[in-house]
Amino acid sequence: MVARHDLATDPGLQEDLLQARRGTAFFARKLNELSDAELDGGTLLPDWTRRHVVAHVGYNARAIARLLEWAATGVETPMYSSPEARNHEISFGATLSPIALRNLFDHSAVHLSVEWRDLPDENWTHEVRTAQGRTVPASETVWMRTREVWVHAVDLDNGATFNDIPAPVLERLLKDITGAWKTRGTDTGLLINVNDTTGNGAALTFGDTSATNPTIITGPLPAVVEWATGRGTSGVTATGPSAESAVLAAPKWI
Template sequence: MVARHDLATDPRLQEELLQARRGTAFFARKLNELADSELDGASLLAGWSRRHVVAHVGYNARAIARLVEWAASSVETPMYASPEARNQEINFGATLSPIALRNLFDHSAVHLSVEWRDLPDANWAHEVRTAQGRTVPASETVWMRTREVWVHAVDLDSGATFNDIPTSVLERLLKDITSAWKIRGTDTGLLIKVNDTAGNGTSLTFGDTTAGEPTIITGPLPAVVEWAAGRGNSGITAAGPGAPTQEMPAAPAWI
């Protein structure tokens, strides 16, 4: 008999599941605000239409659901057969009729939510492997999806901004991005200073804290994350050797 509620009992995981589902609902709202004809329009991602974004988010839910199924059954089920298969899937999805594309998003989101709901408490610690080859506990799938739905809701370019993303999600996202830079060594001489993260005067610092004369990127949390994610540079300032002409330097590659 299937569960009628999440089997997960860890309070932190329960909160993360709620945030992922809220992000899914937010993406759905922004998608529903688009007329069918507007799906053909450009997204904020170079080379991708809104159709590509919707297809990606839909197939991403299915891919993450496969990881949850892996954790439940201990039978290896990779997210994608290959990077090429993933790209082909997205390109195919972008050709679907508007109603089929919308159904892809709706049905895949429900499927993933049910897989999360029915995963036994102990299985959340089971290890799975992401498309990037990282070995992570199944609980990481919740953050993987949270990141996708909130950021890609902005990418739809239908009115959402990084200001709509919850502070807790933005902070974790910035930690992810700057950690990726650090691993690759692309953050050398780059210091990120976030002002007033929650309206309470709290500040955060990321990046290369050892540089003698770093390039300093400063601004409110939503604007800094928008820049770090490669989505824009409004609302932030740059100073130092990397910005000699007061032009905003491009952020290092994230993914």
């Protein structure tokens, strides 16, 4: 039997797909480490149990798969019919039995991977619309999923940390977050200095680089992204007029 493989031939897209699938495998490993009883435990997200996180990640795969169907057929297929429908879906998913919840994650992940696999080269540039209303090429769905699985694996709060997330994913995520801040104007006077991003002393700077007396957040890449996503402040320091005695809370991201 002929082996099935991704129809996409662009090397960059192939690498992105690999990173998304690695993130999915990492989330699956952290989920499988949890007992059924531990699914009722808390997470790094307020008011969400592990059940909510697993349900969200499962239904997110289905929603992104709908965008791939849109790109493949040209028939508009939104991620969700409404924000309320999305929230209801997650709440319902959190009530599923442990085996059903695990099956939701497994089956939805396979479905999405197949949709990626079977999308022809020429369809990856077809435009679709995200749940936030952004119009993006179908290729953006790979990053959308990559971000979800890696960060929510940490949110399960059973051992994964931002140090487990590959540096290229962390760097792109930080660019996304600081870009959102800039668009909203919430980064005024805030400068983020990332030191030693790859272990070779490389550094990155984000935020309001024109500020004359900024509040400066400094730390290694995993710690800065953890702070920027609102997941913690360990490993970062704050200096400047707004730092006070504690590390400044990050602006809202999403």
